[in-house]
Amino acid sequence: MEIEGRHTWFEWSSTPLYGNGIGTAMPCFSKAPAHTPVPSSLKTQMTNELVKMCTMDIRPFKIVDGEGFKAVAQKLLSIRVQYGNVPVNDVLPCATTVSRHLKLVVTTQTGVTRQVVVCSERGHYN
Secondary structure (H helix, E strand, O other): OEEOOEEOOEEEEOOOOOOOOOOOOEEEEOOOOOOOOOOHHHHHHHHHHHHHHHHHOOOOHHHHHOHHHHHHHHHHHHHHHHHOOOOHHHHOOOHHHHHHHHHHHHHHOOHHHHHHHHHHHOOOOO
16 A cells, blocks of 8 residues: 555454444554565666766766665665655755765775775765
8 A cells, every 4th residue: 555655554444443333444564575686687777877877977887786785775775665756856865965074984984995985075086
């Protein structure tokens, strides 16, 4: 069932709410079903969008293999499930916000992650 663009999984229960048999049907929420396999046509569409992204933004195709890219993509999918069809500009921050937030990340991270973040801040990674 879909409510306001959000998917919910439940059944209606006719179990009485009170011992006297009086009650109303109430929704009984169940576990979300396992994910459905993605059709090859959707994967082709995604591939086309990634080609456009890499060529428009002059990024290497290998970007889609990166753990960071996959983490962002997964987060966007999770946001879609929780909030429905949200405009991308309502979710993604601008480059200035990301760059300012980098300083906070540098102060809270340690080890290898911090070295990568510092290199990125200096412009060694794009």
